[in-house]
Amino acid sequence: MLIVRPVTISDLPAIERLAIASGVGVTSLPANREKLFEKLQRSMSSFDNETVADAGNDYYMLVLEKDGEILGTAAIVAVAGFDEPFYSYRSETLVHASRALKVNNRIHALNMCHDLTGMVQLCGFFCEPQPESYTAELLSRARLMLIAGERQRFGRRIIAEMLGTHDVAGQSPFWDAIGRRFFNMDFPQVELAFAEHSKTFVAELMPPYPIYVPLLPDAAQHAIGQVHPAFEQPCNILVREGFEGDQYLDIFDGGAVLTAEIDRLFTLCHHDCLPVEIAASLPESAQEALLANTACAEFRSVVGKVAVADGVAWLNPDVARALCLTSGQQVRISALQGE
Incomplete structure (x- = not known):
């Protein structure tokens, strides 16, 4: 994994x-x-x-x-x-204009900033x-x-x-x-x-x-x-x-x-934090998602199957182990985007 x-x-x-x-x-x-x-x-x-x-x-x-x-x-x-x-360079448009000559030029320029x-x-x-x-x-x-x-x-x-x-x-x-x-x-x-x-x-x-x-x-x-x-x-x-x-x-x-x-x-707008339950087999409704624990120094993130029901996230033992999670702890869930 x-x-x-x-x-x-x-x-x-x-x-x-x-x-x-x-x-x-x-x-x-x-x-x-x-x-x-x-x-x-x-x-x-x-x-x-x-x-x-x-x-x-x-x-x-x-x-x-x-x-x-x-x-x-x-x-x-x-x-x-x-x-x-x-x-970095900031991409800008500079305007060079002369009313007398009736000239108005827009020129692409880069400014260091x-x-x-x-x-x-x-x-x-x-x-x-x-x-x-x-x-x-x-x-x-x-x-x-x-x-x-x-x-x-x-x-x-x-x-x-x-x-x-x-x-x-x-x-x-x-x-x-x-x-x-x-x-x-x-x-x-x-x-x-x-x-x-x-x-x-x-x-x-x-x-x-x-x-x-x-x-x-x-x-x-x-x-x-x-x-x-x-x-x-x-x-x-x-x-x-x-x-x-x-x-x-x-x-x-x-x-x-x-x-x-x-x-x-x-990811910031579309994620949930739910308590974990662990089951050897997950229902057919389980889907692969981006998962992470809520720790900092012990942070872990994987892609694994999760089934969400009644406000609980069900994980299989391998995924829970990879995330260093036990039942009752929180898991962060966000949908995969793919190509």
Whole structure:
């Protein structure tokens, strides 16, 4: 059975393997053992943190496990840019007009900003292909089930950066048109620099002035707001949740930055918490659903069959065991969305 749970220090070798497999672009999952170890420690400390007023720097890393093997990981940053501004491009339309010449031009421009600083961030998503059709949905939405159960730890708005388009050599046409001119670094190099350090160097070297999109090469213009094929599935999962990506872009590759109101997301709006009863056999009315317990440090989420009757959720012993639940405890239930 696929189980999503908080990461532990013993998962470090597996997380390092996933970080290497994720390749260029998943900067929140750096292929650097020391940085990963720091993230694991920070995550464990965050899950154990009971002081909500102190939760600003919290970071929650979850892993997808099957028969003891780690197959994927995904994370939540409680406050994006807690230590420094969170940079992105804001897509805008500038109007250049002359009454004397009877000219009125609307020009697409990109402005560097840190509007998204302080928002909750979904990040670090990577999952190895599995035969179960719901694998990616379970791993992605388990984060929202955790947020639903620990709502006081998280703010009002949420973001998720999508990997933009790259060529077969891993180069980004958007970066080549803008960033390379100021950094003299190719895309993999700057992604590595960000993963190992921070985005502070962006503010130090990138121009603070608007970027006029019509002046960019065609390839760079076409890359704006696009999503890498490898990220189409996780992007679609978030779009079905209620995320939108029409205003902000990643400053490196121009990929879409999705945003949403947390309390309007599907998982937050459509879930129930019910007491559990355990039965060896469930009625035919039982259906597969996204399930989670209501714990924090011992959080668990699975996809399993549940039968709801008279305000009680009936689970089979295997599902209850995977969720660390016994009769009388609460289970959180949300419908699967599928493709």
